[in-house]
Amino acid sequence: MTEKTPGLRSLALALRRLREAAGMSREDVIAEGPVSKSTLRRAENAEARPNRGTLHHLLTRYGADAATRTEIDALWEEAGRQDFLRPFHADLRRDYKAWIACEDVAAQVRSYESSFIPGLVQTRDYAAAVIQGVWPSATSTDLEHHVQARIERQAVLVRPKPLTLTAVMDQAALRRAVGGPHVMAEQMRHLQTLAEQPHITLHVIPWSVGAHPGMPGSFAVATFTKAGEPAVVYIDGMAGDALLDSEQDAEHYTEIFAALQTAALSTRDSLALIAEAAREFNHELETA
Known part of the structure; x- marks a missing residue:
């Protein structure tokens, strides 16, 4: 299981807030696919980093503007790093x-x-x-x-x-x-x-x-x-x-x-x- 690093937690928090700001429940997001319930849950609970395709799909569903997309992309990159590990x-x-x-x-x-x-x-x-x-x-x-x-x-x-x-x-x-x-x-x-x-x-x-x-x-x-x-x-x-x-x-x-x-x-x-x-x-x- 992936460690809940600060980068992963920041990404999860940002995705949850974007969804809530769009007035959508998790059920609303998964109703039209292709994101599964488990994928969304794991992403929002900092249990796993979604792949880039899933990330961009979610940003589109939430109506994220260009500045927000840039910010979330940076969080996604940060969540993939574990430089602290020896x-x-x-x-x-x-x-x-x-x-x-x-x-x-x-x-x-x-x-x-x-x-x-x-x-x-x-x-x-x-x-x-x-x-x-x-x-x-x-x-x-x-x-x-x-x-x-x-x-x-x-x-x-x-x-x-x-x-x-x-x-x-x-x-x-x-x-x-x-x-x-x-x-x-x-x-x-x-x-x-x-x-x-x-x-x-x-x-x-x-x-x-x-x-x-x-x-x-x-x-x-x-x-x-x-x-x-x-x-x-x-x-x-x-x-x-x-x-x-x-x-x-x-x-x-x-x-x-x-x-x-x-x-x-x-x-x-x-x-x-x-x-x-x-x-x-x-x-x-x-x-x-």
Whole structure:
């Protein structure tokens, strides 16, 4: 199945809006052929890119003018590109690959983690320890490919127009000794360095808060610069991962994230907790 890349999603959204602006239902479109119900559904749900002949037929049916045709043709071309993919990405889960594509073009990502340091700010050693810990049957090749994918994702934070990242994590993520004190001490220093960047904001929810809306699991919300481009939600859990792009899902998880950010400490106090964790892991190293 085709990954729901941002280009494919943009094309699907544009086609749906054109049809609706023309006052046509899906049944109206397929009544006269030659477009089948499944072809139209897959095109509008970002499940597949229609061939160029089908695309031009739809544009004619919807009465698209020359400027609109040029715009949609450009979206169709963009939807056919997967430049973000690396050869080893074939080993990654479909929704995870689609999420990498979303991060690659997103303007902002809001990430919440209940047990781990967020992937975009992990060190290589921490990422390797996490992946090996949650996937004990992984081969050395599996581990190498997944760690490399995670590290390459972080390029969005250092590109000319970097992604804006707001990350909220539970205090448990700072205290669980993933990889041992050396790995954690390095990870805490890395967080402190990244927090100096104006486009990166880190928050920690302290244990003293008690129960909070993020306890059921981790998620991230990506938003984009294109007008009308719907936000995307990524959920990675024990039952598998999922990519959600409905307006209702985006609103729901955006509201949850806002509640989590309110429950979290200020950036200043969060960094104080990170610094405290760093000191304790360094102390373990010194006294070992």
